[in-house]
Amino acid sequence: MSDPLLSLSAVTAGYGDLYVLEDVSLRVDEGNFVAIVGPNGAGKSTLLRTIVGGTTLHDGTIRYGNDDISRTPRHEIVDAGVGYVPQDDAVFPDLTVRENLRMGGYTGDGDVDARIGEIYDLFPRLEERPDQAAKTLSGGESRMLAIGRALMPGPDLLLIDEPSTGLAPQIVDRMFERIDKIHTEGTTVLLVEQDVSAVVDSSERVYTLQNGEIGFEGSVEEFQASDDAESLGW
Numbered sequence: 003m004s005d006p007l008l009s010l011s012a013v014t015a016g017y018g019d020l021y022v023l024e025d026v027s028l029r030v031d032e033g034n035f036v037a038i039v040g041p042n043g044a045g046k047s048t049l050l051r052t053i054v055g056g057t058t059l060h061d062g063t064i065r066y067g068n069d070d071i072s073r074t075p076r077h078e079i080v081d082a083g084v085g086y087v088p089q090d091d092a093v094f095p096d097l098t099v100r101e102n103l104r105m106g107g108y109t110g111d112g113d114v115d116a117r118i119g120e121i122y123d124l125f126p127r128l129e130e131r132p133d134q135a136a137k138t139l140s141g142g143e144s145r146m147l148a149i150g151r152a153l154m155p156g157p158d159l160l161l162i163d164e165p166s167t168g169l170a171p172q173i174v175d176r177m178f179e180r181i182d183k184i185h186t187e188g189t190t191v192l193l194v195e196q197d198v199s200a201v202v203d204s205s206e207r208v209y210t211l212q213n214g215e216i217g218f219e220g221s222v223e224e225f226q227a228s229d230d231a232e233s234l235g236w
């Protein structure tokens with residue numbers, strides 16, 4: 003088996019003295035679409051935050067490509083090609099759509115305007131409102147902008163925290179169509195989701211996380227046939 007693009011080995015992490023993740027190991031191969039599913043409070047957001055250096059890492063190793071990034075500051079992880087879309091979107095509320103995208107492009111190579119054009123192709127709703135302040139966008143538009151911002155530097159790996167949060171079912175479907183497109187065009191995707199039904203069409207590999215520990219690990223087909231799928235309401 004070739005080396006994974008991202009791997010976590012026996013990671014135990016949390017917030018100060020609070021332990022949330024226990025002995026978590028997983029791998030994401032280049033070009034894969036991997037979903038981590040689990041109920042509220044399972045530690046899904048903590049897992050993505052841990053990858054980008056936003057928690058207390060008590061034990062274990064995180065590798066990206068050939069590098070150990072366990073103690074690497076977030077901006078260096080982003081520069082190395084990891085895009086991160088947090089659950090609360092983290093857009094600049096007083097900046098416009100276009101300004102937010104520009105800010106996201108500061109680390110990227112190449113023509114920022116051309117890159118913004120590519121984001122607009124992906125999310126035409128953003129193209130219709132380039133001068134609108136981010137704080138006035140709908141929940142779905144704000145989510146599109148957050149994903150667009152993370153895509154601006156042209157990441158190799160995109161981490162997305164619960165794309166379905168706060169969105170109506172139809173919008174969730176469209177959001178996943180877009181994420182599928184991002185994946186098909188060459189970006190490796192790792193996302194965490196509570197809504198199991200949202201991820202099964204898109205993902206190639208599934209992990210379940212419960213109480214901070216990995217339960218199931220396997221292909222989507224294996225997941226659908228498993229008891230874990232049933233317990234998560236699939």
Ligand SMILES: Nc1ncnc2c1ncn2[C@@H]1O[C@H](COP(=O)(O)OP(=O)(O)OP(=O)(O)O)[C@@H](O)[C@H]1O
Pocket residue numbers: 017020022040041042043044045046047048049196
């Ligand atoms: N900044 C923080 N400081 C202390 N504890 C935190 C912090 N963020 C999360 N936690 C705790 O860590 C645990 C896991 O939370 P996390 O947000 O990672 O779960 P989740 O699976 O993403 O849940 P949800 O689906 O509700 O977003 C919870 O008990 C939560 O209260």
